[in-house]
Amino acid sequence: MSSPLVIAHRGASAYRPENTIEAFELGLAQGADGIEFDLVTTKDEELIIRHENSLSGTTNVKDLPLLRTLKREEEKNQSSDWFSEDFTITEIKQLRAVERLPELRPGSAKFDGQFEVPTFKELLSQDFIKDKSLVVELKGGSHLDHLSSSIGELTARVIRSIEPKCKLIIESFDLEVLLDAKEQLEGVEASFLYALEGTTLAHVDLYYLAENFAGLTISLEMLFSEDWVSACHEAGLQVWAYTARAEDAETSIDEYYERIIETGVDAIFADHPDLLRRVLADRG
Secondary structure (H helix, E strand, C coil): CCCCEEEEECCCCCCCCCCCHHHHHHHHHCCCCEEEEEEEECCCCCEEECCCCECCCCECHHHCHHHHHHCEEECCCCEEECEHHHCCHHHHCCCEECCCCCCCCHHHHCCCCCCECCEHHHHHCCHHHCCCEEEEEECCCHHHHHCCCCHHHHHHHHHHHHCCCCEEEEEECCHHHHHHHHHHCCCCCEEEEEECCCCCHHHCCHHHHHHHCCEEEEEHHHHHHCCHHHHHHHHCCEEEEEEECHHHCCCCHHHHHHHHHCCCCCEEEECCHHHHHHHHHHCC
């Protein structure tokens, strides 16, 4: 059994506020093979790196008087927040990242207010991503309703303008978004992962997915519930599993990671890439 890839989940998100340039650089410095991050759009159709289009959980938006008036009700999900599609990129650049789970990760929270919200262009221009794997998750949500172009087209436009020297993997939980991105990126060297949650093997057509994508990303709960790895490998699909968090270890951290590794997954998304890398190194 070959060793799985170590993917820093939103960067080294256990140590720095997630989805920041600083978290990405640290994750790769800790031995990750690649990084995973999420794209949402702004009012002026810039691609920014946030886990979701609501901004209160990962930025200091509520502390900035000039931006407070942009808070609104979002009818589709019946939630009240600040949403990326209401902000221009100039306004986004006034925000600073904060730790999403400060009580669980006080070390990361010490960096609150220090790091910008990065754009996709800014990340692709970094030297530290050279020859690394970048898992680019295209997020669904209300921000897509305001676009004149699809998020796949916007993503392809940025990639073609920069031609980054890294391995690109495009991912989405939205099948239509992923298929569109694949079409928009025709001629660009990239692979595609379809992300799943809360389903079973009986409800998934693996052979259809294998015709279109390189693999699936599935939750740890799914990974342990059925033999996804064998079924997917037989169909010609890789399996990437999310998300390994050392805080979830019930016994030792080593045993926690070992259980995931022993399933035979091809890649593991980890908030602590250094700890996962150590376990893989210890097992030789």
